[in-house]
Amino acid sequence: MxxxxxxxxxxxxxxxxxxxxxxxxxxxxxxxxxxxxxxxxxxxxxxxxxxxxxxxxxxxxxxNEPYEYIVGEASFYDIHLAVEEGVLIPRPETEILIDRVSEIIEKENLTRIAEIGVGSGAISVVLARKFPNLNIIATDICEVPLKVAKRNIETFGLSEQIALRKSNLIDDVPEVLELVVSNPPYIAEDFLLASNVVDYEPKEALFGGSVGDELLKEIILDVKKRGIKYLVCEMGYDQKEPLQAFVNEVGVKSIYFYKDLAGFDRGFVIQFM
Ligand SMILES: C[S@@+](CC[C@H](N)C(=O)[O-])C[C@H]1O[C@@H](n2cnc3c(N)ncnc32)[C@H](O)[C@@H]1O
Incomplete structure (x- = not known):
């Protein structure tokens, strides 16, 4: 042939x-x-x-197996990351989350942050490459993402800057933090996803609960309770209203929602104090 x-x-x-x-x-x-x-x-x-x-x-x-799992690699931001089944394939919209976080790091000269739900390491690796003085503690509850993130962190020589930790949210991160970033699972359990996603990508990375925003709300409460100044998260296109109502109840200094390139609400930046 x-x-x-x-x-x-x-x-x-x-x-x-x-x-x-x-x-x-x-x-x-x-x-x-x-x-x-x-x-x-x-x-x-x-x-x-x-x-x-x-x-x-x-x-x-x-x-329907995703191309990235077949070749073991995904392109994200300005790099290529190793991926395999069991870890979410990083999505282009998450690059906007990184830009929002970068603006705050630059403005406030931040050096100590955490990421919840590290996955392949996409967010932490890009941030650490952009800011050589930044120290990141990156958590995940699953073994495969921690293993794949470790590989990517080593590939880019970032082991001094990024510490991986198996933890639910930031439960096992007692260190003082200035900001938390997360692209957590935020899809409702009964939402119909395409076969290439639901049949191959890990459920722990996709579904945030029966409504979808449960984990996001837990993260908001946790970060507030810990007295951390900033929280930046990705969210679903239909979650702005319920999350706005939730933070009104919880009480924050400010929140603004950002959109993705298709014009959908896609995330938020909260300042707690
Ligand atoms: C949507 S993926 C994001 C992966 C990566 N940060 C990215 O943006 O490509 C969410 C990640 O959060 C992890 N996760 C789910 N629940 C968690 C929890 N309670 N605590 C820490 N990590 C969690 C999942 O295992 C998954 O790796």
């Missing part, structure tokens, strides 16, 4: 599972050949070795 024929075959296989089957066919073939996509165009008539392996990759994607 030539490269050209392999692309035609793979595109047909991916027709149903992918929005851009031709593009994903190219990505998978390029990954299989350990080449970039340009190589496929310039070597159309070259024959593809080890076709059975390519077929396995394409069949996994055709069964």
């Amino acid at each position: 030539t490269i050209k024929e392999a692309l035609v075959w793979a595109r047909e296989q991916l027709q149903e599972a992918c929005e851009r089957p031709a593009f994903e066919a190219e990505l998978l073939l390029a990954y299989h050949l350990k080449q970039d996509r340009l190589y496929l165009i310039t070597h159309e008539s070259e024959s593809v070795e080890n076709v059975e392996n390519l077929q396995k990759l394409v069949k996994r994607r055709a069964a």
Whole structure:
């Protein structure tokens, strides 16, 4: 089978599972050949070795497995992070959360923060790379994210700046903190998700409770109780109203909600004092 024929075959296989089957066919073939996509165009008539392996990759994607799990890598912000099943694939909207946190770190010269729910390490790794004086304690309740985050932290040489800790929220983080950042699970348990998400990504990373915002509310209460000045969280597009009502009851100095690039409410910044 030539490269050209392999692309035609793979595109047909991916027709149903992918929005851009031709593009994903190219990505998978390029990954299989350990080449970039340009190589496929310039070597159309070259024959593809080890076709059975390519077929396995394409069949996994055709069964809705996310591309990032198949190749073991996700691109996020300005880096590539290792990912595997059991850890959430970092999403582009979380880059906005990082920008909101960065503004506060810069303005207030913060050096001690925590992240709740580290996952692949996406947020902590990007923040630590941006701010060499920043120390981060990053928690998770699950083993796989802690293992994958450790790998990514080591890859980028950030072990001095980011300490990982198995903890529910910040229960086991007694250190003094200036800010907490989190992209917690915030989806309602009965929300219908696409197969590539619900069948492959970890439930602990997705579902925040029967309503969805339960963990977010717990985080707000915890951070307030601990006397930490700032909390910055990602949230669901429909959670602004209930969270605004909740903080009105709890009492905070200020809250503002930010939107994602599609114009949906996507997160908030709370200042407690
Ligand atoms: C939506 S994922 C976010 C992962 C990563 N921070 C990102 O933005 O890509 C949420 C993470 O929170 C973790 N988690 C869920 N409940 C938690 C809890 N009670 N305490 C700490 N971490 C929790 C999950 O295991 C998961 O890794």
